[in-house]
Amino acid sequence: MKITADSPPVLSVLDRPNSYIGRAVPRPNLQRLTQGRGQYISDVTLPRMAHVAYLRSPHAHARIVSISAEAAKKALGVVAVVTGAELAKVMTPWVGVLTHLKGIKSAPQSPIAVERACWQGEAVCAVVARTRAQAEDACELIDIAYEELPAVTNPETALDASTPVIHASLGDNLCFERKLDVGEVDKAFAGSHAVVEATFVTGRHTGVCTEPRAVVADWNEGEQRMTVYHATQAPHMMQNLFAKHLDLSESQVRVLTKDVGGSFGIKVHTYADEMATVALSKLLKRPVKFVADRIESFVTDIHARDHRIKGKIGVTKDGVITAFEIDDLTGIGPYSVYPRTSGIEANQVVNLTGGPYNCPNYRAQARVVFQNKNVMCQYRAVGHPIAVAVTEGLVELAAAKIGMDPLEIRRRNLFPDDGYPAQTASGLKLEQLSHHEALAHLDTMINYAALRAEQAALRKKGIYRGIGFASFIEVTNPSAAFYGVGGAKITSQDGATVKLDAQGAITIHSGVTEQGQGAEAVLAQCVASSFGVSMERVRVVTGDTDNTPYGGGTWASRAAGIGGEAAWQAGKALRGNVLAVAGAMLQAKPEDLDIRNGIVVDKITGAERLGLDELARVAYFRPDTLPPGFQAELMVTRHYVPRAWPFAFTNGIQASYLEVDTDTGFVKLLRHWCVEDCGTIINPQLVNEQIRGGVVQGIGAALFEQCLYDERGQMLNGNMADYLVPMAVEMPDIDCGHVVSPTADSELGAKGAGEAGTAGAPACIMNAINDALRPLGAQPLTDMPFTPGKILQALGKV
Amino acid sequence: MKPAPFAYKKARSLDEAIALLGENPDARLLAGGQSLVATLNMRLSAPGLLIAINGIGGLDGIAHKGGAVEIGALTRHCAAERSDAVGKHAPLIARAMPFIGHPAIRNRGTLGGSIAFADPAAELPACLLALDGEIDAQGPKGKRTIKAGDYFKGLYETALGPQEILTAIRLPAANAGSRVGFAELARRHGDYAIVGLAASARADGKGLKDVRLAYFGVGNTPLRAEKSEAALARGDVDGAVAALDLDPHDDIQATGAVKKHLAGVLLRRVAAQLMEQRP
Structure with a gap:
């Protein structure tokens, strides 16, 4: 079953009479946001609110000998100057480890450095x-x-004996190490027709959010309660952490998250300066606001993807992949980030490498080492772009070596579409994927044969174009297997509370959060569809730990698949309750009734029986007219957590068509395609926007973005002029296609779509560049980002 | 990213602005503010006084007179970009305009500000040098005119005195024999170029004469490549590339070696522009 962006939705069991599932409806928050009436943290102003600025270490590693602040304390407007030692009396330190990452270690981190600063920017x-x-x-x-x-x-x-140890108490600079050896790797390589080795480098980069990290903390001494307005992805997780480290109960902490200007995984971590702001409010007994500026964002927002991976692949002459082997080394910051740890990314690289391919032989080693650089942690598509770059880079290098077409080698190795459930060599359990159908769809979409013909014709004119591909799998809808089992208070379940108001309209409170991706639209679509009202009659409330069901928030592409299912079920349950009232009022059987477009109708004939406004009026104001003993329940809550599968894996394939200027080393992106399978598509427009935005972030990784450090640990390009984010002018048209394999774990069948674009794009661009330059005998480029200088070097021109 | 405290005065006349500069040695002039305000917010500079000159009459406007194009210091980039006079009589400026920042920057930034700031990676200083233009300045001792070749002294350093204000730039108007060329290589459109080249020449039969090549982004000031100019005038493009005696430093976006290679590529492309033009 295929859905393309411009085709009408395909009917399914989800298609109730006024269903919004599969429809590209506008987001309900569009008008508010486009009129500038959103509420971001910068918009929050409270009585007596003070502002904090942090003085940050100019050194990557330094002992703090003394702090002289007398002049500052007397300066105009200053409320307080607070050191790490003083704040340590208010807030306890934390250690970013998880029990399921065996052996991971880190040192206690304080909200403000005490005695020692461990990175430039702390x-x-x-x-x-x-x-x-x-x-x-x-x-x-x-x-x-x-x-x-x-x-x-x-x-x-970092692990050499001659290298200083950052935290003496840990004994060495090793944060985490994982080894995996599955099947018979050595035997497989020995029996291969060709073995290809390459070293891949993925540049350290960061997610640059439109709205920087921001928090307003308000300790109410009278109430003994902390209210935190926070640009975060996970309000309940933060509620737990604020309470824990301020020695409060969770009921004493309320986290409010209204509009968030993008997060991309940046805003799902514990940041020392945000924790410090909350502690300062407690200490000073007044509201304190912290909004990171662009310069401090570059040296404090988590970085990611700083990996060097030695990879090896074996193939037979028929193109059958015999084995994969990787050795991953990644340098994080001086601390493993709390509470998700800085070990997950490398762990994911080990899990995901080779993921699309039916190859039983796999050996991997990953080492995560501490560095005196900004902290590193999970950013959009955690680990995926790295694993996909290694896997797909090796696959295309192997194909070139044996002279096989890059799509053909994939056809011969991708897990067969009819062979599910399946399991990867690394042990990932796959419910139902569609690699071959996606590949066939892409082949048609890009008109592959014609594209190859054009490429060949242009080469004769000295124009070097490349076609690159990347197949991928993506982790979505995580169960407790991701963090919960490791002891982190990060919930994988989520909830939705739906109520009918006194005028017959619906309000939904959800535990997932809106980061600008359109989660509120998806929630409204699910409830409107399963309950039976138009979307205009649904109001969505998210981001308030006092009022929304306990939930995980937005990360790992879970909002639609998990939050959406809870909303769908809550809407359905409320429909049942409303029809019970209607049955009582109309002396009809509830099962003979339905709700369509906000009106109770006869299920068979569709004849209108009762308006919801009238039903609500009776239920709320004249319950005395209902039968004795009948109680209307017009507010229901439903929760959902994936149970059958640890993760709902999605899959897809991307293609890039680009031109390399062999004189300048500049790359011009001509077109990009992505065919992916996120199961049921609730809103095709939002899915495609996620894919496109994700692809653009992946292109950033491939061509532009890198946090450059010198050997003294100074970041060299921490501003928007020198750190290059991808801009619209340089971006190609991005075409999206879909295959639909719903997960049977939920009634909706939706999987996540937020990270597929980012997962595959860097590998795809890399392969296209190498495809373009192969006839010129250039060394394969595997060191991202691919700057003009690196391309000129590969061409031997500099 | 909040600027350090500063005082602000709006000058009503050039004389008042010049007097204020004399009274306040740590004052800076504020025109379009596209470079200055960013440095203030990043606390890279902390002047005690900002003297806004945007309200001074007579400092903007584009005039074609006496074989020259005169552009007032307060002329916004966008005005030059849309100007028929610039398009017809100063085609090099017209070619360079779309490469300067982004539309929002061009709406506010001024030509005078760009020349006065003299960023070595900026387009307009190199254009001025390539065209052998002139700078009009006014100070406590009156008015004077500075040749472009004498104006750029060092990194962000110009011939302007501490109390002098750039009032206009003047470029020789193009005629039938004029040839201009412009190219730059930036990672993203609107960025400062890794390397750029502005060029002018005069047609000489089928060849060129009076070739002026002004590179930007390769040194502390816009730089002439005089040996290459001579080779190009001889019609020897390969020789012109070989004669490039630039020695650019490494920066964040490219090594000196890459910049030098790209300078050669640009030379070929700009040479082709100069030779292909048929007015």
Whole structure:
């Protein structure tokens, strides 16, 4: 079953009379946001609110000898100057480890550095003032004496005996190590017709959110309660962490998350400066606001993807992949990030490498080492772009080596569409994927044969175009297997509360959050469809731990698949309750009735029987007229958590068509395609927007984005002029296609779609560049980002 | 990213602005603010006083007179971009305009500001040098005119005195024999170029004469490539590339070696532009 963006929705069991499932309806929050009436943290202003600016370490590693703040304390508008030692009396430190990552270790991290700063950008002192400008002015008056310590900045030598150990208590600079050896790898390589080895580098980069990280914390001494307005993906997780480290009960903490200006996994972690802001509010007994500016964002927002992977693939002459082997080395920050850890990314690389292919022989090693650089953690499509780059890079290099077409080698190795359930060599359980159908769809979409003919014709004219592919699998809808089993208070279940108001309209409270991706639209679509009203009659409330069901928030492509299913079930349950009232009022059997477009109708004939406004009026104001003993229940809650499968894997394949200017090394992207399978598509427009946005972030990784550090641990390009994010002008048209294999784990059957684009795009661009340059005898490019300099070097021109 | 405190005065006349500069050695002029405000917010500079000159009359406008195009210092990039006079009589400026930042920057930024700031990676200083233009300045001792070749002194350093204000730039108007060329390589449209080249020449039969090549993004100032100019005038493109004596430093986007290679590529492309033009 295929759905393309412009085709009408395909009828399914989900197609109730006024169903919104599969329809590209506009998001209900569109008008509010486009009129500038959203509520971001910067919009929050409270009485007596002060602003904090953090003085940050200019050194990658330094002992804090002394902090002289007398002048700053007397400066205009200053409320307080607070050091790490002072804040340590209010908030306890944390350690970013999980029990299911065997052996992972890290050191206690404080909200503000105490005695020692471990990366350039770590907060060493807080200045709270009436305005942010006054706080920044006062920061300049603080004199901190540092004793510089040697900085560990090269992952390759981080474990050498001669390298200083960042945290003496840990014994070495190793955070986490994982080894895997499945099947008979050596035998498989020995029996291969060709073995290809390559070293891949994925550049350290970050997710640049339109709205920077931001928080307003408001400790109410009278109520003994902390209210935190927070640009976060996971309000309930943060509620737990704020409470835990302030020694409060969770009931004493309320986290409010209204509009968030993009997050991409950046805003699902514990940040020292955000924790410090909350602690400062408790200490000072007044509201404190922190909004990270662009410069401090670059040295404090988590970085990701700093990996060097040695990869090896074996193939027979028929193109059958015999084995994969990888050795991954990744340099994180000085601390494993709390609570998800900085080990998950490498763990995912081990899990996902080779993922699309039916190859039983796999050996992997991953080492995660501490560095005196900004912290590194999970960013959109955690680990996927790395694993896909290695896997797909090796597959296309192997294909080239044996002279096989890159789509043909995939056809010969992808898990067969009729062979599910299946399991990857690394042990991932796959419910139902559609690699071959997706590949066939892509082949047609891109008109592959014609594209190859055009490429060949242009080569004769000295124009070098490349076609690259990347098959991928993507983790979505995570169960407790992701974090819960490791001891983190990160819930994988989610809930939805749906109520009928006194005028017959619907309000849904959901535990997932809106980050700009359209989660609220999906929730409204699900409830409107399963209950039976138009979307205009549905109001969505998210991001309030006092009022929404306990939930995980938005991460790992879970909002639609998990939050949407809870909403669907809640709407269905409320429909049952409303029809019970209608049955009582109409002296009819509830099962003979339905709700369509907000009206109770006769299920068979569709004849209108009762308006919801009238039903609500009676239920709320004249319940005395209902039969004795009958109680209307017009508010219901339903929860959902995936149970049958640890993750709802999705799959897909991308293609890139690009042109390399062999004189300048510049790459011009001509077109990009993605065919993916996220199961049931609730809103095709939002899915395609997710795919396209994800592809663009993947293109950023392939061509533009990299956090550059020198050997002393100084970030060299921490501003928007020097750190290049992909911009619209350079982006190609991105065509999306879909195959639909619903998960049977939920009634909706929806899987996630938020990360597929990012997962596959970097590998796809890499393969296309190498395809373009292959006839020129260029060394394969495997070191991202592919700058003009690297391409010129591969061509031997510089 | 909040600027350090500063005072602000709006000058009503050039004389007032010049006097204010004299009274406040740590003052800066504010015109379009497209470079200055960013440095203020990043606390890379902290002047005690900003003297806004946007309200001073007579400093904007584009005029074609006496074989020259005169562009007032406060002329916004967007005005030059849309100007028929610039398109017809200063085609090099017209070619360079779309490469300067983004529309929002061009709406506010001024030509005078760009020349006064003299960013070595900016387009307009190189265009001025390629065209052998002139800078009009006014200071406490009156008005003077500075040749482009004498104007760019070092990194963000110009011949302007501390109390002098750039009032206009003047470019020789193009005629039938004029040839211009412009190309730059930036990672993303609107970025400062890794390397760029502005060029002018005069047609000489089938060849070229008076070739002026001004590179940007390869040194502390826009740089002439005089040996290459001579080779190009001889019609020797390969020789012109071989004669390039630039020695660019490494920066974040490219090594010096890459910049030098790209400078050669641009030379070939701009040479083709110069030779292909048929007015």
